[in-house]
Amino acid sequence: MPVLAKKRLRGVRNVILQVINQSCPEVSLSYGRPRHEERVNLVVPVVVVPVERGELFTQQAFTAVTKEFSSTGMAIVLDRPMGLDEVIVGVRRVGELVFLRAHTRHLTSIGGGFFQLGFRLTEVVHAGDYPVLESVML
Numbered sequence: 001m002p003v004l005a006k007k008r009l010r011g012v013r014n015v016i017l018q019v020i021n022q023s024c025p026e027v028s029l030s031y032g033r034p035r036h037e038e039r040v041n042l043v044v045p046v047v048v049v050p051v052e053r054g055e056l057f058t059q060q061a062f063t064a065v066t067k068e069f070s071s072t073g074m075a076i077v078l079d080r081p082m083g084l085d086e087v088i089v090g091v092r093r094v095g096e097l098v099f100l101r102a103h104t105r106h107l108t109s110i111g112g113g114f115f116q117l118g119f120r121l122t123e124v125v126h127a128g129d130y131p132v133l134e135s136v137m138l
Contacts (some may be wrong), residue, residue, distance in 0.1 A: 039069065040070070042066060042069050044065065044066050044091065044092070045063055045066075046063065046065070046066055046074075046091050047097075047137070048062055048064055048087050048088075049088040049099075049136060050084055050087055051086040051087055051088060052085075056088060056130055056132055056133070058135055058136055061136050064077060064078060067116055072120060072121050073105065073118065073119055073121055074089070074102070074118070074119050074121065075116045075119070076089075076116070077115070077117075078115045078116075078117055079113060080113075081107055081109075081115050082107070082115075082117065083107075084117070086102070086104070087101075087102050087104075088100070088101055088125055088133065089102050089119065089121070090133075097136075097137075099124070099126075099127060099130075100121045100122075100124060101124075102120065102121050103119065104117060104118070104119060105118040105120050
């Protein structure tokens with residue numbers, strides 16, 4: 001392999017390793033705060049229903065993909081910043097849609113016009129308690 005080709009390949013490897021290192025939970029800076037739990041990188045679709053003053057706004061529900069999970073939290077990827085304090089998140093589990101109440105912990109730009117919205121998950125929400133959730137699909 002010519003010397004210039006090896007040099008170019010080394011440059012590609014350096015860039016890819018930097019991207020991996022900045023995105024990997026094991027080496028990330030945790031947004032300046034220590035993490036209480038390990039994170040798992042996992043991309044799955046979710047439906048997000050905004051909640052304000054206890055009222056669910058299913059007409060404003062949207063789908064997103066997750067970036068990572070812990071046992072009590074998750075982060076989703078958005079194409080714009082959104083000011084959501086509380087939401088109901090629907091995620092598929094063994095063929096059924098399960099709903100979880102969540103409170104926003106952080107909103108962080110991840111570049112390219114995308115944002116990471118982190119949630120603390122607080123409780124399982126039963127669709128029977130909120131019949132309006134039956135209209136939400138994923």
